[in-house]
Amino acid sequence: MNHQEVVKQLIPLLGGRENIVSGTHCATRLRIVLKDDQLAQTKEIEQLDGVKGAFLSSGQYQIIFGTGVVNKVYAAFAEETGLKEGNQEDHQEAVKKKMNPIARFAKTLSNIFVPIIPAIVASGLLMGLLGMMRTFEWVAPDHALIVLLDMFSSAAFIILPILIGVSAAKEFGGNPYLGAVMGGIMTHPALLNPWGLGNAEPDYLTFLGFDIALIGYQGTVIPVLLAVYAMSKIEKGLRKVVPNAIDLLVTPFVTIMLTGFISLMVIGPIGNFIGDGITTILNFVYDHVGFVAGLLFGGIYSAIVITGVHHSFHAIEAGLIASIGINYLLPIWSMANVAQGGAGLAVFFKTKRAKTKEVALPSAFSAFLGITEPVIFGVNLKYRRPFVGAMIGGALGGAYVVFMNVSAVAYGLTGIPMLAIVSPLGTINLLHYVIGFFIALVTAFVATWLLGFKEEEN
Missing domain, CATH: 3.30.1360.60 (Glucose permease domain IIB)
Incomplete structure (x- = not known):
């Protein structure tokens, strides 16, 4: 061309x-x-x-x-x-x-969490390798390789606030290195590391009449997001009033000091409360109406993709991994994506237009690899009924993976690549994911074939 x-x-x-x-x-x-x-x-x-x-x-x-x-x-x-x-x-x-305010909020969260995906995926894959080595006893349990891989796989989650601090500061218009410092403060070795320490009780300090719990925020999401947002506001406010001649000395110093105090005394505890509340609600829904939730969210997820709001789910998924170590939402989203590919495949076989075939086949396989926009907007939504067929497939696939408690150890991958972050949780978990994959694909294909669609004349 x-x-x-x-x-x-x-x-x-x-x-x-x-x-x-x-x-x-x-x-x-x-x-x-x-x-x-x-x-x-x-x-x-x-x-x-x-x-x-x-x-x-x-x-x-x-x-x-x-x-x-x-x-x-x-x-x-x-x-x-x-x-x-x-x-x-x-x-x-x-x-x-x-954008409208909701879409703008979703876009902001997307811009913060998408750059972190490679680190989370790498950690998930390392967890899978570590699990295989332990399961099949490739080396002794106390072997140096086991110890090292355990360190490598958990590092990204331990320093997650630092990673978020850098990314969030860029998005909020602050200095990314000050964002990293705020993440470092919230994961400082002097604070009790809740990551893997169970019910250990933190020490307390009394400052200005407040009792400050010396507890760290390793692996958390919301506390550091709120802290870096506050930091960026303080930094930008100071830069408006501090003379340029002393800006380099005064602005970073005052920004970190004020934000540090506010974060440990107020923002951190509030952020933890919000994060724990979200996790509690999700766990309740998953445990009591999980099958129905899988059916519902598997069916409507693709409609949410159209609005762009789905990008905000990365923050929720990261919070789940930080809180309970697994992500049970991603398999549902994956079924919806796979179903879009199945519907696109049906369009490829059923259509008579060469132009539609040219678009449908590669975009369907793209959906199987986790990228759904081409098949959604280029094929299924264009003909409407295939999109409905995909929603049916996503609903049934989503219901199945929730019913079978399929989970992942990371976020950011769906479709075929997601096999890598599902396998660390065991062969049964992997098997049920594959079964759900084919349920979503086949159901969407058959539903689209039966529903049919009206082709354009041109």
């Missing part, structure tokens, strides 16, 4: 250069913020060479080109429109301005 020519045809269909606020790209899609979304001519855009689908989601107009193509299209797009390469921060701000 001629990337330059496609871009020249694309820009007028987006309402012209004056309607384009900013643009960037991910692994498969061109992401554009438009002044007026109504000016985008979706049907005409989808007819362009190389375009596999187009849709509006989360404040962005997204055009699917596929891996290896989208970066070349974006380079031509940036040159033609005058946009600068690598303007991610400006683009994110433009995206947020177009």
